[in-house]
Amino acid sequence: MLCCAADDSRPACTExxxxxxxxxxxxxxxxLVAKLARCGELFICVRNKRHYDWEAPSVTLDQLRQEKKxxxxxxxxxxxxxxxRTAQPASPPAQGNAAQ
Numbered sequence: 001m002l003c004c005a006a007d008d009s010r011p012a013c014t015e016x017x018x019x020x021x022x023x024x025x026x027x028x029x030x031x032l033v034a035k036l037a038r039c040g041e042l043f044i045c046v047r048n049k050r051h052y053d054w055e056a057p058s059v060t061l062d063q064l065r066q067e068k069k070x071x072x073x074x075x076x077x078x079x080x081x082x083x084x085r086t087a088q089p090a091s092p093p094a095q096g097n098a099a100q
Contacts, residue, residue: 010022010043010054013046013053013054014052018046018047018052019045020045021033021042021043022044022054023041037057037058038076040056040058040063041076042056043055044056
């Protein structure tokens with residue numbers, strides 16, 4: 001039986017990297033760990049009964065409800081260029097002598 005990896009850039013989970021997180025940067029940045037876990041994008045190499053697997057350390061309510069298309073939290077979404085332009089605060093009004 002052949003199995004395809006969900007992400008080809010993820011290294012094989014083996015005895016050598018057991019306990020490490022993927023993406024690799026998460027091993028050194030606690031803030032990134034929290035964000036990736038919240039977004040469902042963090043994986044840890046763990047040993048099951050006979051082999052090693054990448055597993056998510058947490059689940060979302062949508063995953064527990066087994067919804068077909070889980071929505072990502074707002075903090076996980078990458079804003080589009082249009083959204084980024086419209087979300088920028090307007091420049092402050094010019095300071096004039098309005099209080100004369």
